[in-house]
Amino acid sequence: MLNTTPLNALHRAAGAKMVDFGGWEMPVNYGSQIEEHHAVRRDAGMFDVSHMLAIDLRGDGARRFLSYALANNVDKLAAPGKALYSCLLRPDGGVLDDLIAYFIREDAFRLVVNAGTADKDVEWVESLSRERAPRLVLVPRRDLAMIAVQGPRARERVWSALPQTREATEALKPFVAVQIGDYFLARTGYTGEDGFEVTLPATRAAELWDALAGAGVRRCGLGARDTLRLEAGMNLYGQDMDESVDPLESGLAWTVDLSGARDFVGKAALLSKPRLRTLVGLILVDKGGVLRGHQRVQTARGDGVVTSGTFSPTLGASIALARVPAGVAPGENVHVAIRGKLLAARVVKPPFVRNGKILVEP
Amino acid sequence: MNVPSELKYTESHEWIRTESDGNLAVGITDHAQQAHGDLVFIELPAVGRTLQAGEACAVVESVKAASDIYAPVAGVVVAANDEIAAAPEKVNADPYGSWLFKLKPSDPAAPEKLLDAPAYAKVAGDD
Numbered sequence: 230m231l232n233t234t235p236l237n238a239l240h241r242a243a244g245a246k247m248v249d250f251g252g253w254e255m256p257v258n259y260g261s262q263i264e265e266h267h268a269v270r271r272d273a274g275m276f277d278v279s280h281m282l283a284i285d286l287r288g289d290g291a292r293r294f295l296s297y298a299l300a301n302n303v304d305k306l307a308a309p310g311k312a313l314y315s316c317l318l319r320p321d322g323g324v325l326d327d328l329i330a331y332f333i334r335e336d337a338f339r340l341v342v343n344a345g346t347a348d349k350d351v352e353w354v355e356s357l358s359r360e361r362a363p364r365l366v367l368v369p370r371r372d373l374a375m376i377a378v379q380g381p382r383a384r385e386r387v388w389s390a391l392p393q394t395r396e397a398t399e400a401l402k403p404f405v406a407v408q409i410g411d412y413f414l415a416r417t418g419y420t421g422e423d424g425f426e427v428t429l430p431a432t433r434a435a436e437l438w439d440a441l442a443g444a445g446v447r448r449c450g451l452g453a454r455d456t457l458r459l460e461a462g463m464n465l466y467g468q469d470m471d472e473s474v475d476p477l478e479s480g481l482a483w484t485v486d487l488s489g490a491r492d493f494v495g496k497a498a499l500l501s502k503p504r505l506r507t508l509v510g511l512i513l514v515d516k517g518g519v520l521r522g523h524q525r526v527q528t529a530r531g532d533g534v535v536t537s538g539t540f541s542p543t544l545g546a547s548i549a550l551a552r553v554p555a556g557v558a559p560g561e562n563v564h565v566a567i568r569g570k571l572l573a574a575r576v577v578k579p580p581f582v583r584n585g586k587i588l589v590e591p
Numbered sequence: 592m593n594v595p596s597e598l599k600y601t602e603s604h605e606w607i608r609t610e611s612d613g614n615l616a617v618g619i620t621d622h623a624q625q626a627h628g629d630l631v632f633i634e635l636p637a638v639g640r641t642l643q644a645g646e647a648c649a650v651v652e653s654v655k656a657a658s659d660i661y662a663p664v665a666g667v668v669v670a671a672n673d674e675i676a677a678a679p680e681k682v683n684a685d686p687y688g689s690w691l692f693k694l695k696p697s698d699p700a701a702p703e704k705l706l707d708a709p710a711y712a713k714v715a716g717d718d
Contacts (some may be wrong), residue, residue, distance in 0.1 A: 246628075261683075262654050263629040452628065456654060519632050519652045540631035540654050547632075568634075568650065568657075 234279035235374045235431040236438055243448055250451055251345030251467075253280040258450040265453035266542045269420050270585050273380035274449035275441050280344035283370040283428060284351060286358075291338045294362040295330060297493050298354060300476060302486035306332035312404045312417055314484055317342075317350060318495030322475035322502065326350050327466050327484075329417060331406050341375075341428075343466050357494070374434035376427045378446055379457075381585060383424030387414070390440035391427075398425070419454065421461025421583045456539050459548060462510060462579025468522055469508065469536040469550050475499055478552065480508035480579070507555045508536070510579040511563065512589060513547035518567035520549035520574070527564040527571065530554040535565065543582045544591055550579065592715060593621040595687055599702050600711035601663045606687060609702055614669055616690035619651065619660065622715040624686045627653040630679035635671035635692055642666060642694065644701070649691055651679070664701035666694040 231254040240247065245256035256277065258265060268274040286295070295303045301315035311332050317325040326346040331339040342350045351369050358365045378387050388395040394409045398416075401407060403423075406415035413428040429437060442448065455465070462480075464470055470479035477485065477499060485499065513520050520538030533553030541548045549565075557563070559578045564571040577589045594600075599607040604623035608616040624630065632652040642648050642662035649660035670693040675681055682689045696702060706714065 257655075258628060261629055263631075263680075452654060517634065518650075519657065521657070540652070542654075 232280065234277055235434040236277045236279065239435055239438055240277065245448070245450060248451075250280065253344055255280060256448070256450040257452045259448045262450065262452035262456070263542045265447060265449040266456050268447035269380045269422055269449060269453065269457055270543055270582070271381070272447070273378060273383040273386045273424070273445065274447045274453065275438070276377040276379070276449050276451070276454050277438070278377050278426070279374040279431070279434065281375055282342050282344065282347035282350075283373050283375070284340045284342060284354065285368040285370055286338045286340065286365055287336060287368065288362070288365045289336055290362045291336055291365060292332075294358060294365055295338055296491060297361060298357055299330060300485045300493055300495060302491060303330060303332065303338070305486075306330070308405070309333060310405045310407050312406055312415060316476045316481060316484060317353070318476070318493075319472060320494055320498065322495045322498035323472035324466070324470045324474060324476055324479065325353060325472060327464065327470070327481075331415070333408075345467060372431055373428050374431045376429070376434065376437060376441070377418055377424065378427065378441060379418045379420040379422045379424035381423060383422065383446070386441065386444045386446050387425050387427070389444040390437065419461070419463055420457035421463070421580060422457075423584065456542060459537055459539050459550065460541050460543055460580065460582040462550075462581060464508075464550070465537055474506075474552070475502065477504055478506040478508065480550070504555050506533070506552050507557065508550055508552050509557060509559070510577040510581060510589070511535070511538075511549040511551050511565070511574040512544070512577055512581075512591065513549075513565065513572060513574045514562075515572035515574075517570055517572050518547070520547045520565060520567075525566040526551050526553055526574075527566070528553050528557045528561070530556050533557070541581060544587060544589075546591055548581050549574075592712070593687070594708045594712045594715070596708045598687070599663070599705035599707065600714075601661065601705060602714050603661050604715070605660060605663050607663050607702055607705055608690070610693070613695070613699055615664070615666070615694045615696055615702060617660075617663060617692055617694060618690045619682060619686060620711070620715065621686045624683050627651060627655070627658060629654050630682050633676045633679045633682070633691065635673070635676055636668045638668050638671055640668045642668065651682070660691065662694065663705055664694070664696050665698065666696040669693050669695045
């Protein structure tokens with residue numbers, strides 16, 4: 230029996246093709262995935278991301294606890310509402326999950342975690358907090374829904390659907406959130422475009438979804454979400470990193486704060502291990518196929534593997550993230566094994582696309 | 592789901608049209624293009640290649656995944672539709688107007704054993 234979000238009936242009514250995504254029945258597209266992709270790059274699209282889980286941490290010592298639990302440093306969160314992207318690591322440095330931490334108040338933080346790892350995350354954070362911060366209370370918020378509205382016109386369309394949120398969010402900076410009545414609006418996303426991720430009571434989700442559709446926001450499925458995040462050079466947990474790799478060989482060194490005396494789960498392991506691999510972007514140069522996960526990559530320094538690959542609608546070419554031997558650098562040529570042929574690809578530094586603009590040479 | 596009555600079909604979702612010269616035009620069905628989603632790449636068999644019935648001979652790739660296309664009957668490839676290979680989205684827009692390759696069947700009677708439209712509609716409906 231699959232889990233369903235509060236918007237399930239609306240997806241079906243809109244003709245969505247539904248798939249099993251990590252135990253959740255989710256829309257993969259509502260017709261054309263490529264048109265949904267372009268809508269987000271050029272105008273505005275919305276995604277039901279209610280399968281993701283918000284976990285509220287309440288009580289004294291929340292910051293001190295997260296400072297130990299997360300690889301990125303929550304001390305960077307100075308102003309209420311500020312968000313931080315971080316990995317949750319195992320003691321051996323393996324990536325348990327990637328998440329966004331929001332600083333609400335000194336005694337209230339929120340973590341938003343992936344659907345497929347949510348149960349494991351709750352269990353891990355609970356066991357860690359019993360040990361380090363026994364008075365901290367963890368509240369998994371399955372009573373909430375999440376709608377991501379993304380694209381150059383996303384914010385104005387949210388303001389048209391929720392006029393009461395306009396004044397408080399017009400000057401909201403990227404990676405900052407604010408609670409306005411029932412609505413928690415964060416200027417965050419997973420597409421490389423501007424927009425809001427709106428967290429709200431599950432009971433109000435259908436009403437907002439309909440209002441956004443009425444304001445001209447296109448319904449988009451997880452298919453377009455995947456091509457958009459890959460163009461934006463953003464990792465997908467379970468494909469580009471998991472428990473068997475550490476963040477430093479997953480293109481996530483920028484999210485790990487190794488400075489100073491702060492200790493955190495996984496730090497000792499990260500400091501002691503040599504860096505043998507690195508995550509890079511690839512653009513397929515030869516015709517003859519599409520880059521996909523698990524394809525073998527031949528480089529001058531040894532073999533690697535494609536972790537995520539797709540056809541990029543914005544570039545009109547196939548792109549990928551690949552884990553290759555350390556030292557493979559942007560500009561180099563590599564070969565990817567696709568159906569028994571070795572096709573030429575070029576190493577690039579992600580992102581491929583941000584804010585509607587192509588950032589790599591095609 | 593659109594299943595034209597004048598065509599033959601396979602259980603692997605190819606359609607087959609017998610041309611006036613006896614050659615067979617092969618494409619993928621409306622059901623197949625819907626299941627694949629937006630096509631972004633097509634690899635076609637070389638003209639002159641000899642195919643066994645059921646042999647994987649072409650590949651269509653959508654944004655999601657790659658899928659093999661199978662020879663509906665044994666024969667020799669007499670044409671490949673390079674225009675479609677250059678614009679795979681045409682298959683989504685008009686699956687029955689978008690043949691992928693043409694085959695000269697080794698047994699001219701072989702196509703008769705393929706599925707007719709009602710039989711294929713049942714296969715696709717059960718899918």
